[in-house]
Amino acid sequence: MAAKDEAAPPLMTVRQLAQQGDVTVHVVRNYLRRGLLRAATHTESGYQLFDPAPLSRTPG
Template sequence: MTTKEEVTLPLMTVRQLARQGDVTVHVVRNYLRRGLLQAARHTESGYQLFSASELQRLRFIRTAQQLGFTLAEIEEIVRHSVLRRSPCPLVRDIIRRRLEDTPSNWTTCWPCTGGWSMPSTPGLRCRTPSRLATMSAH
């Protein structure tokens, strides 16, 4: 079943998908091997062609990675989605586990006046909105 968007938009090659997704061709091929992306069809000469929905999935994968999800976790989320099962409980469970692991990481930070300070880098502080306003006035 194709969406209206897929019918009106031309299919993309691996290179075009990579360019529009702001990744390398190697990243697209890796995701193909892992089953994270699927070609809509193949040309007679063997080129893989991708729909707009695969570009959307590619962007989802990259965003999830930026949020700290591993490729294994993303594979599981995508698998749930493909099987038409809601991935929401799975995502909540992953986030819950991540938050349970996080307190050990928080011990390297402590509250200080005007933001957080990292003990390994004396004097390095996160800029709070009030500090940014003060800095932009100069």
């Protein structure tokens, strides 16, 4: 079991991910269509939620 200090980072919506990545929501949605990005989960109402880990990836 994870300690309270090691809590998982909160999941983000498309808009939040775009803001944190300094891109538009259109770029995020384009990455989704191309299969370069995947939602971690979906809410009951259909919102896609993302793990912030992809923000730290660099092209290599």
